[in-house]
Amino acid sequence: MSLSRRNLLIGAASLAAAGPVHALSQKMQNRELVLGSGSSRYLWVGDWLDIPDDYRLGDTHGVAQDSRGHIYLAHTVHPSSKSKDAILVFDEAGRFLRSWGDRFQGGAHGLDLRKEGEHEYLYHCDVAHRVVVKTKLDGTVVWEKSTPPEFGEYASKNLPYIPTNVAFGDHGEFYVADGYGSNWIHRYDLAGNYLQTFGGPGSEPGKVQQPHGLWVDRRGPEPLLAVADRANRRIQYFSLDGKHHSFVKNGMRLPCHFSIQNGKMLVPDLESVITILDERNDVITHLGDGHPSGLRDHPRNDFVPTKFIHPHDAMFLRNGDILVAEWVPIGRVTLLRSLN
Numbered sequence: 001m002s003l004s005r006r007n008l009l010i011g012a013a014s015l016a017a018a019g020p021v022h023a024l025s026q027k028m029q030n031r032e033l034v035l036g037s038g039s040s041r042y043l044w045v046g047d048w049l050d051i052p053d054d055y056r057l058g059d060t061h062g063v064a065q066d067s068r069g070h071i072y073l074a075h076t077v078h079p080s081s082k083s084k085d086a087i088l089v090f091d092e093a094g095r096f097l098r099s100w101g102d103r104f105q106g107g108a109h110g111l112d113l114r115k116e117g118e119h120e121y122l123y124h125c126d127v128a129h130r131v132v133v134k135t136k137l138d139g140t141v142v143w144e145k146s147t148p149p150e151f152g153e154y155a156s157k158n159l160p161y162i163p164t165n166v167a168f169g170d171h172g173e174f175y176v177a178d179g180y181g182s183n184w185i186h187r188y189d190l191a192g193n194y195l196q197t198f199g200g201p202g203s204e205p206g207k208v209q210q211p212h213g214l215w216v217d218r219r220g221p222e223p224l225l226a227v228a229d230r231a232n233r234r235i236q237y238f239s240l241d242g243k244h245h246s247f248v249k250n251g252m253r254l255p256c257h258f259s260i261q262n263g264k265m266l267v268p269d270l271e272s273v274i275t276i277l278d279e280r281n282d283v284i285t286h287l288g289d290g291h292p293s294g295l296r297d298h299p300r301n302d303f304v305p306t307k308f309i310h311p312h313d314a315m316f317l318r319n320g321d322i323l324v325a326e327w328v329p330i331g332r333v334t335l336l337r338s339l340n
Contacts, residue, residue, distance in 0.1 A: 033305055034339065039340050040276050040284050041338075042336035042338055044334060045336070046303075047332075048094050048334065048335035049071075049088075049090055049333050050090065052083075054082040056082075057081075057331025058330075059327050060328065060333050061074050061076065061325060062108065062109060063323050063333075064315065065113070065318060066120050066137060067120060069091065070090065070097065071092070072111060073088045073325065074087055074109065075331055076105065076108055077102075078330060078331070087101035087139065094335070100139035107127050108124065108126065109124075109127045109165075110164050110213070111124060112166045112167070116172070119136070121134055121142065122137065125177075126163075127162050131144045131145060132145045150197075153182075153184075161181040162178065163176050163181070164213070165212065165228075165257060166214065167215050167226075168216060170240070171190075173188060175187050175216075177212065177227070178211070179213075179230070182200075183201040183207075183211060184197050184200055185211055185227065187242065199238075206238075206243070206244035208227060209232045210229070210232075211229055213230075216240070217265065219263060219265070224240070225237065225238040225240055228267070229255070234248060235248035235249075235252060248277070250282070251275045251277070253270070254270035257314070259314060260316075261320070263278065264277065264316075268312060268313055270310050270312065272293065272310065273290035274287040274322070288306070288311070293307055297329065308324070309328050311325075311326055321335055322336040323336075
């Protein structure tokens with residue numbers, strides 16, 4: 001019987017625990033695998049998810065977790081993979097449960113989850129097929145949306161539409177970032193009815209360039225839409241009706257998306273770093289060195305523990321750990337286990 005990468009790692013860890021010399025060596029190694037500082041320290045656990053042998057990851061683009069603790073991973077699927085499913089599901093310990101979503105092969109990108117009434121739903125941004133798809137947690141499609149016809153500039157100017165991520169408002173509305181297309185942000189109600197469009201290409205306040213990720217930030221006196229304004233190398237805040245509010249530039253390189261827990265905002269950044277911000281958006285710590293290694297197209301054996309290549313999505317798991325998915329063509333998913 002063939003063994004998955006996870007089983008091999010577990011076996012190696014068991015051998016390491018076999019004697020006092022190995023145990024001492026493991027403790028020394030663990031100290032070298034710690035990222036962060038102060039109350040934000042994390043132990044690097046590489047290749048944590050149990051990937052079955054029939055699956056070969058493509059670019060690992062999106063992660064989400066439901067109320068049961070189940071983890072969802074969106075990847076583009078490597079050409080050599082026997083399974084063509086783009087959505088893999090794991091339990092809270094990282095053990096594989098099931099997969100689905102072969103329709104997202106080549107395009108799985110943004111993956112965001114919301115509870116609506118008694119049920120939870122996934123919102124997928126498929127950059128290959130240029131659609132946003134809402135599904136149940138088992139993959140059943142609720143609806144899908146392509147270019148919003150209500151915003152006439154797409155048709156009149158023959159503009160591309162390539163959605164990258166979704167964010168959720170306070171009254172059922174949701175926002176779609178056209179991050180790889182024409183740099184607009186679209187707002188819909190809970191039923192998926194079009195409400196408005198704002199943003200547009202540029203660097204001045206209210207304009208965006210590659211609005212890659214979105215998140216409704218509720219840490220302040222009023223909820224605001226945080227936009228990972230990636231090509232402008234900043235976070236830009238908007239009111240929920242699309243008016244420019246402010247910028248966050250300190251510590252930002254190429255921000256991709258967000259996750260917020262207990263007052264801290266997690267910002268995965270394509271330039272080899274993950275930044276944690278406090279409630280005032282001051283930098284608490286950087287995880288990773290922020291120096292791109294050029295290893296994106298290298299074999300896995302060349303990857304270096306504690307050095308990110310291109311963090312694309314990251315989220316706080318409900319236990320406080322962090323899960324990181326990287327833009328790497330053979331996939332890379334890392335657990336950062338909280339030490340606090």
